[in-house]
Each structure stands twice: as structure tokens, then as C-alpha cells.
Amino acid sequence: MAGIIIIIGFVVAGILTGLNIVVPYSYSQYIAVAILACLDSVFGALFANIEKKFKLNIFLSGFVCNALVAIFLVYIGSKLNVDIYLAVVIVFTGRLLNNLTGIRRDFVQKMDNKETRFTYKLKKKRSKENLEEVK
Amino acid sequence: MAEKKVEKAETKEKNFKNEKIKRIWNKITVFFKKYSIVSYSVIGVALFFLSMMLTAQMKSMSDTEEMLAGKRETQLADDLVTLQRKYDDLKQKYDDSTKVVEEYQSNSATNSTLISSMKEQITSLSAMAGTTDLKGEGIVITLNDGSKVTDADLRSDSLVHDSDLLTVVNELKAAGAEAISINGQRIIATSAIRCVGPVIQVNYQKVAAPFEIKAIGNAQYLESAMTIKNGVVDLLKEYGVSVTISRQSDVQIPKYEGTQTFNNATTVEE
Numbered sequence: 473m474a475g476i477i478i479i480i481g482f483v484v485a486g487i488l489t490g491l492n493i494v495v496p497y498s499y500s501q502y503i504a505v506a507i508l509a510c511l512d513s514v515f516g517a518l519f520a521n522i523e524k525k526f527k528l529n530i531f532l533s534g535f536v537c538n539a540l541v542a543i544f545l546v547y548i549g550s551k552l553n554v555d556i557y558l559a560v561v562i563v564f565t566g567r568l569l570n571n572l573t574g575i576r577r578d579f580v581q582k583m584d585n586k587e588t589r590f591t592y593k594l595k596k597k598r599s600k601e602n603l604e605e606v607k
Numbered sequence: 608m609a610e611k612k613v614e615k616a617e618t619k620e621k622n623f624k625n626e627k628i629k630r631i632w633n634k635i636t637v638f639f640k641k642y643s644i645v646s647y648s649v650i651g652v653a654l655f656f657l658s659m660m661l662t663a664q665m666k667s668m669s670d671t672e673e674m675l676a677g678k679r680e681t682q683l684a685d686d687l688v689t690l691q692r693k694y695d696d697l698k699q700k701y702d703d704s705t706k707v708v709e710e711y712q713s714n715s716a717t718n719s720t721l722i723s724s725m726k727e728q729i730t731s732l733s734a735m736a737g738t739t740d741l742k743g744e745g746i747v748i749t750l751n752d753g754s755k756v757t758d759a760d761l762r763s764d765s766l767v768h769d770s771d772l773l774t775v776v777n778e779l780k781a782a783g784a785e786a787i788s789i790n791g792q793r794i795i796a797t798s799a800i801r802c803v804g805p806v807i808q809v810n811y812q813k814v815a816a817p818f819e820i821k822a823i824g825n826a827q828y829l830e831s832a833m834t835i836k837n838g839v840v841d842l843l844k845e846y847g848v849s850v851t852i853s854r855q856s857d858v859q860i861p862k863y864e865g866t867q868t869f870n871n872a873t874t875v876e877e
Contacts, residue, residue, distance in 0.1 A: 475643060482648070486654065486655035486659040487658050490662030494663070500668060504664060
């Protein structure tokens with residue numbers, strides 16, 4: 473619980489500071505790519521946590537490096553007159569969607585298991601009742 | 608010995624303090640490890656940056672979207688060019704109008720003199736046009752129908768005709784009369800003197816004998832112009848019209864009573 477509270481506090485603080493920052497229009501592309509990279513690493517972390525492979529070092533390094541590399545690529549693309557940011561966006565969104573599908577599958581499977589257990593119990597009960605009736 | 612004791616005590620105190628700090632530290636580390644606060648806060652810092660960037664981006668995008676929504680780059684370039692042109696035009700206008708304002712401000716002193724000169728012009732022009740009462744040095748001529756002659760033919764001549772009045776007025780004008788009136792009717796540029804049946808009309812107003820012609824001007828010139836040999840007065844006296852001329856230092860001439868309107872004439876701007 474303490475961890476969740478800390479995280480929520482940080483997120484709220486981030487939103488409040490973000491409301492007071494105005495991004496110049498020319499930098500908005502870089503920020504957008506950085507946001508995508510960060511979101512991707514966050515969802516990747518969630519997915520890893522579900523698979524019990526989460527490591528803080530990997531998460532942090534991915535979080536920072538992905539964003540920086542994405543920004544760097546977009547910068548190079550703008551200098552070379554190539555829309556590299558499109559490639560970056562496609563790659564990161566693809567990974568993000570992959571992570572999301574992983575999380576969703578896991579979640580659905582868990583729910584499925586619960587349901588089966590629940591239904592199994594119900595079936596057990598019913599079968600017991602049936603047996604008693606038969607007796 | 609005493610020094611050693613003191614040292615021992617000091618070391619004891621130090622140890623005690625260290626132990627206290629250590630205990631607190633241990634407690635903190637245990638607390639942190641129990642809830643794994645460090646890792647969570649590290650994750651929190653990362654999420655802090657993420658949420659900050661997200662909100663800032665969203666906010667600034669929603670601000671700019673209103674203007675740039677659904678517009679391609681070429682369209683925006685066109686808009687930019689047109690706006691720049693408009694801006695240039697407006698700036699030009701602004702500069703011009705500021706210049707005009709500056710001129711007015713610098714001429715405000717001369718403006719008052721201009722206004723006063725214009726007022727003077729108006730008064731002089733209205734005096735000429737006959738829209739103001741005037742007074743000044745001048746002469747008064749009185750013409751009356753002759754009563755001495757009884758002959759019918761002559762009698763007609765001895766009456767004061769419109770032509771008589773016209774010649775008198777003409778002579779007065781030639782002599783430099785500045786304002787003329789006949790029986791209180793001001794003679795202006797468009798005044799007509801004509802015979803209508805038994806009476807004479809001046810400014811479409813009936814006037815009858817005796818005719819009192821007032822004229823403002825140099826009285827001496829006017830009188831001499833009237834009484835010159837074989838002049839108007841002589842002619843009229845020959846006809847049998849009674850003429851009296853008197854110089855006056857204060858002749859009062861009323862203003863023109865009618866209205867002057869131009870229906871067909873328009874001024875030509877030079």
C-alpha cells in the first residue's frame with residue numbers, strides 16, 4: 473500500500489507541475505516521442521512484473537535510455553530530412569500494444585482461473601447435493 | 608590518569624551516540640526494506656517525469672490546436688503570407704495616421720490662428736452676401752414721384768421707374784458703395800429690381816414711393832458720383848423726379864430677409 477501511495481503522490485505532483493509548463497511548438501515532437509518511449513517502458517515494467525521478471529535497474533535504464541535515444545533519433549531525422557520520428561512512433565506503439573496484450577492475456581487468464589475455480593466449486597456443491605438427493 | 612579517564616568517557620559518549628544513530632538507521636532501513644520504499648520512489652520519480660511531460664504536452668497542444676487544427680503545412684504557409692501582408696498594410700496605415708496626428712499636434716498653435724482667420728473670413732463674406740446688418744458712413748438718397756408737372760405724358764416720366772432705381776443703384780455700386788438698400792430691402796448679388804404693374808418689386812417685395820436708397824461707403828465719393836454734372840441726379844431731376852441726397856455718418860442697412868439657396872449651381876473644386 474505504501475508503495476502505491478508513494479507512486480500516486482509522485483504522479484499527482486507530476487501532473488501539477490506539468491500544468492504549469494508550456495512546451496514550445498517546435499519541441500512538441502521530441503516530447504511526444506519521449507512520452508511514447510516512457511509509456512512503453514512503464515507498460516513493459518508492468519508486463520515484466522506480472523511475469524515476475526521485473527528488475528528496477530532494467531526499468532530505470534530503459535525508461536531513461538529509450539526516451540533519450542528516441543529524441544536523438546528524431547533530432548537526427550530532422551537534420552537529415554527523414555521522418556525518423558514516424559519509425560520511432562511505430563516501433564514504440566507496437567511494443568506498447570504488445571505489452572498491453574501480454575498484460576491483458578494474463579489478466580484474462582487469471583480471471584478465467586478464478587471463474588473455473590468458482591464454477592468448479594459450484595459444480596462440486598451441486599454434485600454433492602445431487603448425491604444427497606440420490607441417497 | 609585523570610586524562611585517560613576523560614578520554615574513556617569521551618569515547619564512551621561517542622560510542623553511545625554512534626549506537627543511537629545506528630539503531631535509528633537500522634530502524635529506517637528495516638522500515639524501507641519492509642515496504643521497499645526506495646524502489647517505489649525511484650519508480651515514482653520516473654512516473655513523475657512521465658506524467659509531467661504528458662500533461663505539459665497535452666496542455667500546450669490543446670492551446671495550439673485551436674489555431675492549427677486540421678491545417679496542412681502549405682495552407683499554414685499561405686495563411687502566414689496573407690497575415691504578414693495584412694500586417695504590413697495595417698502598419699503602413701498606422702504610420703500614416705500617427706504622422707497625421709503628429710501634424711495636428713504640432714499645428715495646434717497655428718490651428719487657432721487659422722480658426723480666427725476663418726472667422727474673420729466668414730464675417731466679411733456674410734457682410735458681402737448681405738446676411739448681416741451693417742452700419743457706417745454713407746449717403747441716403749430719397750426719390751419721389753414728381754408732383755409739379757401736370758401734363759399726362761410728362762407725368763409718366765416724372766414717376767420713379769424701376770430703371771431709375773437701377774441706374775441709381777448701378778451708379779452707387781460704381782462709386783464704391785459697400786452696401787445698398789431700397790426701402791429696407793438689401794440689394795444683394797441676386798437682387799432684382801423690376802416693375803410689376805403699379806409698384807416696383809425689390810427682392811420680390813413690393814416697394815413704393817418715396818424710395819429711400821441707403822448706401823454705405825465713402826460719403827463724399829458717393830455724393831459726388833450722384834451729383835456729377837449730367838449724372839443720375841441731373842437726369843432724374845430733368846424727368847421731374849424729386850431727388851434729395853443727404854450725407855450721414857451713421858447709415859444703418861438691414862440684412863437680407865430672404866433665403867438664398869442654390870438648386871442648380873454646385874461649387875467647382877480646384
